[in-house]
Amino acid sequence: MSQSGDALVKLEGVYKHFPIKQGIFFKKEVGRVHAVDGVDLEVRRGETLGIVGESGCGKSTLARCITGLHPITKGRILFEGQDIGRSPGKAFRRDVQMIFQDPYGSLNPRRRVGSIIGDPFDIHGTASGAERKRRVQELMELVGLNPEHFNRFPAEFSGGQRQRIGVARALALKPKLIVCDEPVSALDVSIQAQVINLLKDLQDELGLTYIFIAHDLSVVRYVSNRVAVMYLGKIAEGAEGEELYERPRHPYTNALLSAASVADPDAAEKRERIVLIGDVPSPIKPPSGCRFHPRCPKAQETCVGEVPVLIARAGDPADHVTACHFPVEAGEHLAREQAAIEQLSTEPTLPSA
Amino acid sequence: MSLLEVHDLKVSFDTSDGVVKAVRGVSFSVDRGQTLGIVGESGSGKSVSTQTLLGLTGGARIEGRALFEGQDLLTMSEDHLRRIRGKEIAMIFQDPLSSLHPLYKVGRQIVEMIRQHEPEVTKQQARKRAVELLGMVGIPQPDQRVDDYPHQFSGGMRQRAMIAMALSLNPKLIVAxxxxxxxxxxxxxQILDLMLRLQREFDSALIMITHDLGVIADLADNVLVMYGGKPVEQADRRSLYYRPHHPYTKGLLESIPGSSGAKDRLKPIPGQPPSLINPPTGCTFHPRCPYIMDRCVTDEPQLRPVLDADGGTNPNHRSACWLPIEAIGLKPEAEGIRQEAVAVGRTTATNITTQGAEAQ
Structure with missing residues (x-):
């Protein structure tokens, strides 16, 4: 899919577990949150890799592992072929930047915009004084902010403008990779499109690589070359964007896509919604075998016992990988099977009012 | 007469920065069995207008009328309103965690709600009904979960519990x-499916407030689009999605990344939402509108019927915009009509203002 195809970042069996401790003096480990549980992933130079999944699936933790904000429990993260290890060096910190979800929480309210955007220059000692101010104003112009607003505080900007400040800060050190963690989900629809366009323009101009994390499937489809779907700390399916949206193989991907809202009454009426039962299970005690099996309309005994591997399934292109024992075939109607299951479980009856 | 008729509702708040005119004249009506979608961005006044109906905007200055079964909700006594709120009109809020009391069991909160409005019901009966309701909204093992605290529920389950509570007295109107x-x-x-099914079963009226045009695409009978405290367009669902008239509605629809996967550049609406303390003169949307004309800056457009697909005017599809009523839809012909109108209606002076707006 990507032009060059060489990997900028490579994840090999990455695990991130958070211990749960109890007790006052001898904090005993009583359990672990399996936030990221064995992820293999490759991000190619110049592409946008989208990561989708519901809250608690580990997508943000994964992002923080890649940027070095969380030391990983197990596995390797290679950046340009180098293992970044547990304490990545300054060069890595310069090359990998992050844009956060909350444009209110990610900017210090007591500092002026100019010094927020200029911080990376100070930390890495790349520019100071008048040079620093000039570079900051260049960045502000690049992201569509008025450079004269250099001395304003974040509170004087709207949500969309604040997100532009976050983008300018991320761009300051000319990074190679930017990890965007839900960069537009806090913004209104009309402002969302402004920021998405900005990110796309910057990618074309500066040759950036993005990891784009979002729960909004249509946004991810729009920006990404390849998409990975996460469920409970694991990658359920990964493929080139259109391939994944047009021919999803994993039942979870199917359900997720069918659940997405579309602003088109005809399409909304026609689609068959696969309504999943229940909620995402706890990542403290993830289900055995395939983690999706308790909610899966196609689950069989194999799924309870055996963990499915993430490989290309019969008939799929080599980079369309699915972790499922019984991938969905074209034309299969999951919605109907699901309805049957729902009826079996608890068909609600009306209370006598 | 409809179940709820709101006429020219205006709500403003006094703040230290000035008077915030949150709602500046909105009218709508909804009937049993119907769903009205109210769409708008943050600050459009969509939540304030419905909260005002239920007396939840303390300290606000309120004008207008809101007739619920003929009685004005805005002038009735607090006692009277309390009897209606919860029983006749139920509300479901966005954040299910902060709208359930964390220290009381979920079942007890539903029981309290039932017994508050129907004191003759015994505790046992109310509890039985709470269990039934929780089962109906799809909570597994409702007879056990009824004794759980809200924190023991997941986000989706809490919202189901809120829906169960809202439905406990068989309300005529649900505001979500x-x-x-x-x-x-x-x-x-799951939740949208559930709400739709329950609404049909109970034949209640539903007002669905959202910022997401996707959520109501298959849910709403009628849609009201709000911007800067005013309604800008009102239509049945199909007309609104396929034949929008107001440039704001059109802009909203165009700024959503298409589900078709087309990678054309997105068309965002330039600029920022308006200040509600000093709203723009004339049409509130004019500083961001690509079709601005001279009169948009000075004259305020009112809702008026626009053309239907078959060429007649449609009294149910109304738009507050000075563009010709034929300029409906996203097709090139409509765009031609718009450009023509703009060519006639815009002088160089306005041209400069719009370019200024687009730059920021």
Whole structure:
């Protein structure tokens, strides 16, 4: 899919577990949150890799592992072929930047915009004084902010403008990779499109690589070359964007896509919604075998016992990988099977009012 | 007469910065069995207008009328309103965690709600009904979960519990304010499905407030689009999505990344939402509008019927915009009509203002 195809970042069996401790003096480990549980992933130079999944699936933790904000429990993260290890060096910190979800929480309210955007220059000692101010104003112009607003505080900007400040800060050190963690989900629809366009323009101009994390499937489809779907700390399916949206193989991907809202009454009426039962299970005690099996309309005994591997399934292109024992075939109607299951479980009856 | 008729509702708040005119004249009506979608961005006044109906905007200055079964909700006594609120009109809020009391069991909160309005019901009966309701909204093992605290429920289950509570007295009108915004896509689908099914069974009226045009695409009978405290367009669902007239509605629809996967550049609406303390003169949307004309800056457009697909005017599809009523839809012909109108209606002076607006 990507032009060059060489990997900028490579994840090999990455695990991130958070211990749960109890007790006052001898904090005993009583359990672990399996936030990221064995992820293999490759991000190619110049592409946008989208990561989708519901809250608690580990997508943000994964992002923080890649940027070095969380030391990983197990596995390797290679950046340009180098293992970044547990304490990545300054060069890595310069090359990998992050844009956060909350444009209110990610900017210090007591500092002026100019010094927020200029911080990376100070930390890495790349520019100071008048040079620093000039570079900051260049960045502000690049992201569509008025450079004269250099001395304003974040509170004087709207949500969309604040997100532009976050983008300018991320761009300051000319990074190679930017990890965007839900960069537009806090913004209104009309402002969302402004920021998405900005990110796309910057990618074309500066040759950036993005990891784009979002729960909004249509946004991810729009920006990404390849998409990975996460469920409970694991990658359920990964493929080139259109391939994944047009021919999803994993039942979870199917359900997720069918659940997405579309602003088109005809399409909304026609689609068959696969309504999943229940909620995402706890990542403290993830289900055995395939983690999706308790909610899966196609689950069989194999799924309870055996963990499915993430490989290309019969008939799929080599980079369309699915972790499922019984991938969905074209034309299969999951919605109907699901309805049957729902009826079996608890068909609600009306209370006598 | 409809179940609820709101006429020219205006709500403003005094703040230290000045008077915030949150709602500046909105009218709508909804009947049993119907769903009205109210769409708008943050600050459009969509939540304030419905909260005012239920007396939840303390300290606000309120004008207008809101007739619920003929009685004006805005002038009735607090006692009277309390009897209606919860029983006749139920509300479902966005954040299910902060709208359930954390220290009381879920079942007890539902029981309290039932007994408050129907004191003759015994505790046992109310509890039985709470269990039935929880089962109806799809909570597994409702006879046990009824004794859980809200924190023991997941986000989706809490929202289900809120819905169970809202339905406990068989209300005539349900107001749902962003009921699925805090939830994940698959859970959102469950909740929307559930609300639609229950609405049909109970034949209640539903007002669905959202910022997401996707949420109401298959849910609403009628849609009201609000901007800067005013309604800008009102239409049945199909007309609104396929034949929008107001440039704001059109802009909203165009700024959503297409589900078709087309990678054309997105067309965002330039600029920022308006200040509600000093709203723009004339049409509130004019500083961001690509079709601005001279009169948009000075004269305020009112809602008026626009053309239907078959060429007649449609009294149910109304738009507050000075563009010709033929300029409906996203097709090139409509764009031609718009450009023509703009060519006649815009002088160089306005041209300069719009360019200024687009730059920021």
């Amino acid at each position: 304010d962003e009921p699925t915004t805090a939830l994940d896509a698959t859970v959102q689908a």
